[in-house]
Amino acid sequence: MGTRAWALLLVLCGTIFLEGIDVAMMAVAIPAVRADLGLTTGTAAWVMTAYVLGYAGFTLLGGRAADLLGRRRMFLLWLTVFLAFSGLGGFATEGWMLIVARFVTGVAAAFTTPAALSLITTSYEEGPARNRALLIFAGTGAAGFSLGLVIGGLLTELGWRWVFFAPVLLAAALLAAAVRLIPRRDAPPSRRRTFDLPGAATAAGAMLLAAYTVVRLEHGLHQWPLTLATGLTALLLATAFVAIERRCPEPLVRLGILRRGPVVRADLGALLFLGAFFGFQFVVTLYLQELRGWSSLQTALALLVMGIDAVLAPTLTPRLVARFGNARVIVGGFALAVAAYALFLPVGMDWSYAMMFPTLFLSGLAFALAYGPLTIAATGGVTGSEQGLAGGLLTTATQFGSAIGISAVTAVYGLASTGSGPEETLSAFRAALFVPVVLVALGALISLVSAREARRAVRNASQVSSASASHTSANPAQRSGGISSWK
Numbered sequence: 428m429g430t431r432a433w434a435l436l437l438v439l440c441g442t443i444f445l446e447g448i449d450v451a452m453m454a455v456a457i458p459a460v461r462a463d464l465g466l467t468t469g470t471a472a473w474v475m476t477a478y479v480l481g482y483a484g485f486t487l488l489g490g491r492a493a494d495l496l497g498r499r500r501m502f503l504l505w506l507t508v509f510l511a512f513s514g515l516g517g518f519a520t521e522g523w524m525l526i527v528a529r530f531v532t533g534v535a536a537a538f539t540t541p542a543a544l545s546l547i548t549t550s551y552e553e554g555p556a557r558n559r560a561l562l563i564f565a566g567t568g569a570a571g572f573s574l575g576l577v578i579g580g581l582l583t584e585l586g587w588r589w590v591f592f593a594p595v596l597l598a599a600a601l602l603a604a605a606v607r608l609i610p611r612r613d614a615p616p617s618r619r620r621t622f623d624l625p626g627a628a629t630a631a632g633a634m635l636l637a638a639y640t641v642v643r644l645e646h647g648l649h650q651w652p653l654t655l656a657t658g659l660t661a662l663l664l665a666t667a668f669v670a671i672e673r674r675c676p677e678p679l680v681r682l683g684i685l686r687r688g689p690v691v692r693a694d695l696g697a698l699l700f701l702g703a704f705f706g707f708q709f710v711v712t713l714y715l716q717e718l719r720g721w722s723s724l725q726t727a728l729a730l731l732v733m734g735i736d737a738v739l740a741p742t743l744t745p746r747l748v749a750r751f752g753n754a755r756v757i758v759g760g761f762a763l764a765v766a767a768y769a770l771f772l773p774v775g776m777d778w779s780y781a782m783m784f785p786t787l788f789l790s791g792l793a794f795a796l797a798y799g800p801l802t803i804a805a806t807g808g809v810t811g812s813e814q815g816l817a818g819g820l821l822t823t824a825t826q827f828g829s830a831i832g833i834s835a836v837t838a839v840y841g842l843a844s845t846g847s848g849p850e851e852t853l854s855a856f857r858a859a860l861f862v863p864v865v866l867v868a869l870g871a872l873i874s875l876v877s878a879r880e881a882r883r884a885v886r887n888a889s890q891v892s893s894a895s896a897s898h899t900s901a902n903p904a905q906r907s908g909g910i911s912s913w914k
Contacts, residue, residue: 435550435608440564441601442506442543444571446536449513449594450478451575453529455723456583456590460525463587470522476642477526481533483826484635488627490541490819491679494812498549499609502542503602509535510598517591528591537822544818546609548806558753559745561806562799566740569794573734576727583723626679629668634823636661641827644834646841684813684820692877693804694820696757698828699870700764700797703863706832707768707790708733710840710859711783714774718852729780732787736795744799753800753807754874754881760797761871763789768863776853793867797874804877836862 453475461471493501509532516528547564551557582589640658643650672678685691708730715721715729747756767789774783805821806814836859843858845851 431608432551434604436547436560436563438601438604438608439543439547440567441597441604442502442539443564443568445509445594445597445601446540447568447571447573448575448578448597449532449536451572452579452582452590452593453478455576455579455727456587458723459583459587464520464522464525466522470526474522474525474529477530478533478536479642479826479830480635480638481530481535482537483533483638483641483823483830484631485534485537486541486823486826487634487680487819488631489538490545490815490817490822492538493542493545493815493818495815498542498546498815499611501538502546502609503605505535505538505542506598506602506605509539510595510602513591513598514595517588517595540822541815541818544802544806544822545814548809548814548818549811550610553807555745555749558748558803559741561802562744562748563741565799565802566737566795569740569798570734570737573731573737576730577724580722580724580727623671623675623677623679626668626671626675629664629671630679633661633664633668636664638827638830641830641834644831644838646838680816681813684809684816687808688880689804689807689877690809690817690820692873693801694824696761696870696873696877697798697801697805697821698824698831699866699873700761700794700801701825701828702832702835703764703768703866703870704790704794704832705829706836706866707771707860707863709833710836710856710863711771711787713840714853714856718776718849718856729783730787732784733791733794735788735791736798739792739795740799744795747796748800748803752881753803754878757797757800757804758871758874758878760793760795760800761867761874763793763796764867765864765871767793768860768867772857772860772864774853774857774860776849832863832866835866836860 457471457475460466460474466474489501489505512528512531512535516525516532519525519528544564547560548557551560578593579590582593636657640654640661643654643657646654669682672680672682711730712726715726716723721729744756747759751759767786770789771783771786802821805824806817809817839862840855840859843855845854
């Protein structure tokens, strides 16, 4: 890649880094925000939930909007919105102001991230160049989250408002560079196109309610009728969405893309992998801070090793993909994740950091092996006109996976809690740790199906090639005719 191509990739990766660091810093700063503004526990929880709802609810729409309305246009517009509302959050004096700011920031990320991903897949030719770019993109997002934990702890010491203002400075720098570097050639077709408004409305409604239902799972059986009602409503809206898309001449989502086995398996694998990763990280954070009494900064430094994928994803993973193939590397990543989380199941009250280190290191290594190749698989073989949609589906899967993982471990922890003593709390943590193990085990089974399909495709292609060569060698006249035709 040339200098300009690397500069463009740096800007697009900066977007996913911004998203990761923003989420991580907010998670660290919430206790300080709550204490300073006098927020109730419910309001503080909604500050975090609002971002998830905005992100997960509009990602699918954001991905398709990039295809139909222009990737550059959507990227620049919604990065500006992200910048503006992150800044407004820093000036908030009431809880509702923070909730609104975080919700709109999440919506902005839902449009910006798929646009950035589709800009990568359409700017770099499919093959080694695109694979390398996608691996760097995936590793940068994880690095943003890992570094965000540390940076968030440091900025919170200066004042929690800096957690909102710091992303503004980074977003402004990215916006200035993006205006110059993102080419204008990705504009949508000049002919007038109708926009599927009914499909957009039902999709957004279904995603919002589905995300809210997933978040409510962490409450367990508390107010279960409300959880059931939102889940059923989301299902009804999703059914209406499918019916609308089948009849619409220019649908928001071409349902045929959901019949592509490799794409669907990659999205489902990403959902399970991210769910396990963030669910595990959430449990470990609670274990270190609530049970062991570590500070937020000590916890962030302890988890920093999980960000090793930021180094390995662009260096080691491309070589492994080139040698063993995408599917096998994904299987290896899931296998490492199963081993990593299983090692932490017998965690004790007085475990040293050295005893935790193998799990933390292996989980970071597993992320480097699995997530980037899953991104490649989720966008591979998709036409350029639907790369935004493919990116939206993948981002939707990762967001729902993160929400499901955290909600599931929280629900299991609540159900397993039998008392407030240290031993009872530790027992509940151990029960919750089974969730990430189960999630990555399911992901490993799905990845094995993909690996088998990949081997079958290679074998079939080899047989066709051999048969073609044999047929040509057995017909000298055809061979000579073919040669003469090139002369």
